[in-house]
Amino acid sequence: MFHPQSKFKNLYILLYLSCCSLPLCCFSDDNHSMALVHEFLSQLTLSYGEDKEPKFPTVVPVRDFDPAKDAARIDTAIKTKGVDEQTIIDILTRRSYEQRKEIAFEYERFAKKDLITALKGALSGPLEALMLGLMKSTTQYDASELRASMKGLGTDEETLIEIVCSRSSQELLEIKAVYKEMFKKELDKDVAGDTSGDFAKLLLALVQTKRDEPSNVIDYQKIDDDARALYEAGVKKKGTDVVTWISIMSERSVPHLQKVFERYKSYSPYDIKESIRKEVKGDLEKSFLTLVECFENKQLYFANRLSEAMKSKGAKEKVVTRILVSRCEVDLMKIRTQFKRQHTRSLYQTIAEHTKGDYQKALLSLCGGDD
Numbered sequence: 392m393f394h395p396q397s398k399f400k401n402l403y404i405l406l407y408l409s410c411c412s413l414p415l416c417c418f419s420d421d422n423h424s425m426a427l428v429h430e431f432l433s434q435l436t437l438s439y440g441e442d443k444e445p446k447f448p449t450v451v452p453v454r455d456f457d458p459a460k461d462a463a464r465i466d467t468a469i470k471t472k473g474v475d476e477q478t479i480i481d482i483l484t485r486r487s488y489e490q491r492k493e494i495a496f497e498y499e500r501f502a503k504k505d506l507i508t509a510l511k512g513a514l515s516g517p518l519e520a521l522m523l524g525l526m527k528s529t530t531q532y533d534a535s536e537l538r539a540s541m542k543g544l545g546t547d548e549e550t551l552i553e554i555v556c557s558r559s560s561q562e563l564l565e566i567k568a569v570y571k572e573m574f575k576k577e578l579d580k581d582v583a584g585d586t587s588g589d590f591a592k593l594l595l596a597l598v599q600t601k602r603d604e605p606s607n608v609i610d611y612q613k614i615d616d617d618a619r620a621l622y623e624a625g626v627k628k629k630g631t632d633v634v635t636w637i638s639i640m641s642e643r644s645v646p647h648l649q650k651v652f653e654r655y656k657s658y659s660p661y662d663i664k665e666s667i668r669k670e671v672k673g674d675l676e677k678s679f680l681t682l683v684e685c686f687e688n689k690q691l692y693f694a695n696r697l698s699e700a701m702k703s704k705g706a707k708e709k710v711v712t713r714i715l716v717s718r719c720e721v722d723l724m725k726i727r728t729q730f731k732r733q734h735t736r737s738l739y740q741t742i743a744e745h746t747k748g749d750y751q752k753a754l755l756s757l758c759g760g761d762d
Contacts, residue, residue, distance in 0.1 A: 462498035465482060605644045689722070
């Protein structure tokens with residue numbers, strides 16, 4: 392007899408194992424082991440026919456949560472001579488955003504001041520930036536990072552490209568709404584005002600979120616047409632018809648584009664990434680490459696970004712902070728797996744080697760363990 396519950400139970404175990412790479416023998420079919428699996432998986436968004444992707448976070452809601460107790464401990468830590476950073480790190484990096492919000496509410500009630508202001512006064516440098524980032528939701532954080540990348544003189548194109556080219560249409564829709572709410576400005580107008588040329592056209596096309604929804608029907612004719620159009624707009628001709636590239640890359644669904652890139656190889660002597668490098672340069676090249684890398688394997692893209700940011704003796708703290716803060720409640724568990732697979736060393740070990748002090752402790756806590 393078919394039991395749907397047992398089907399889901401098996402799916403839960405397989406999903407958990409894919410995250411944590413534990414051997415199957417660790418799980419016997421008893422209530423305790425199922426409780427462990429369920430506890431972790433209750434934090435994952437399992438999507439059945441929904442837009443939202445399943446989540447593989449390293450930071451999940453803590454059990455037996457007491458926001459008033461956490462707020463009191465943070466208040467004591469801030470008032471301690473020299474500031475007890477360890478307590479602040481232990482609490483804020485091991486609570487979900489929703490829990491941090493409750494702590495902030497209790498702190499204000501208890502200490503009669505705003506927690507964010509108190510953290511700004513108590514902390515400094517990269518640790519301060521990381522902790523303040525954690526006090527925002529993932530969407531608020533993305534919106535704030537986009538705003539910071541365009542505010543004042545000059546534009547931080549690297550941040551713009553990373554966020555706009557790696558977020559799904561659904562995420563970009565949410566970011567646009569929150570951006571307007573937070574800054575009373577339209578994201579697309581700010582992008583248009585801070586960028587130019589084909590680079591601006593590509594970012595605007597992505598921000599306008601016209602991407603098709605994935606379909607259960609595979610349209611082989613359209614796959615072939617798009618693959619040929621990409622080839623004819625680039626490698627086949629002198630110069631590049633960037634408009635065609637932008638419309639295909641910004642409007643087609645991700646599963647469709649994965650098949651298009653595969654089909655593309657039958658037309659072009661170069662794969663899509665080699666073609667991009669040959670045809671365009673600068674920020675436009677970086678943007679197209681980021682898109683393709685995220686279509687192929689988003690978590691590998693972030694793993695490579697982290698590796699690149701920690702290549703030299705120190706670390707590009709802004710990049711490391713942004714990726715860990717923005718992905719810790721989304722897919723950092725999977726990024727960790729990809730990092731180890733691609734770079735042989737674990738993300739945890741790499742962070743430990745390239746960062747120091749309380750900032751290092753906070754990053755390692757968000758990382759959630761060694762692999």
